[in-house]
Amino acid sequence: MVTLSKAQAATQAARLAQVRPELAKAYAVALARWMGDRKLMLLGLPIVTEGYRSDAMQAAYYAQGRQTPYQIHLLRQAAGLGDLPAVEAKRIITYKLPGTSNHNKLPSWALDVALLQADSSVKWDPAALLLFSRLMRAADERVTWGGDWNHNGRTDDEHLNDWPHFELIG
Ligand SMILES: [Zn+2]
Incomplete structure (x- = not known):
């Protein structure tokens, strides 16, 4: 089971504090659901690698x-x-x-997510991020995922797949 150190948890809180509250809330809800599912947790623990930039x-x-x-x-x-x-x-x-970029506003309208692994490495696996994106969208339908900009449920018809990226529609 992957868990965060105190320092890592503090970094996560600091990043989320610079993100728009609606987006931070959607992330918190999605993360709680993910952590409540053993199968999903096998894919790693979602972390915010960047909010405001x-x-x-x-x-x-x-x-x-x-x-x-x-x-x-x-x-x-x-x-x-x-x-x-x-x-x-x-x-x-x-x-x-x-x-x-939506990351350049303060608070940020975007955040990037990765999956922390048990061996401390970080992964950006599109299939895992797709599953996380469904939880984000279920938490708040205003959230857009960079793997499916046009919300058609497909990831193969985008100009650019930005797999780690989530944002609020401005
Ligand atoms: Zn991004």
Whole structure:
């Protein structure tokens, strides 16, 4: 059974405190349901990897896959972030310029979810996140999941699957 350390629990609370209350509430309800289901818990414990994201962080993320490793290093330094593995630096992870992501509002209109594993690794398994997305939508139907932007129940007809991402419709 995966559980959070005190420090990890404090980090989760701090991230959720910077998220819009409706979204944080939906997350809390979905998480409680997930934790009450042994089969789901075998897939890992959902955690919020990011809620609010500063414009400086967004600029650093946007640079991934678009700028040189050195430019990315400088942007990450300015945003208070550590360096990335070279492979990650080459990968485009966002199409949103600073200030335009739902993560850039405070409180944040978006949060990203991953699944903490018993061995302390973190997974972003689409099938597991699909199951979590159903609990999120059941908790609050205003929630949009990045795996199914158009809410048609399919994940294969999206322009971009942002599996960890959940947001409120602005
Ligand atoms: Zn996101």
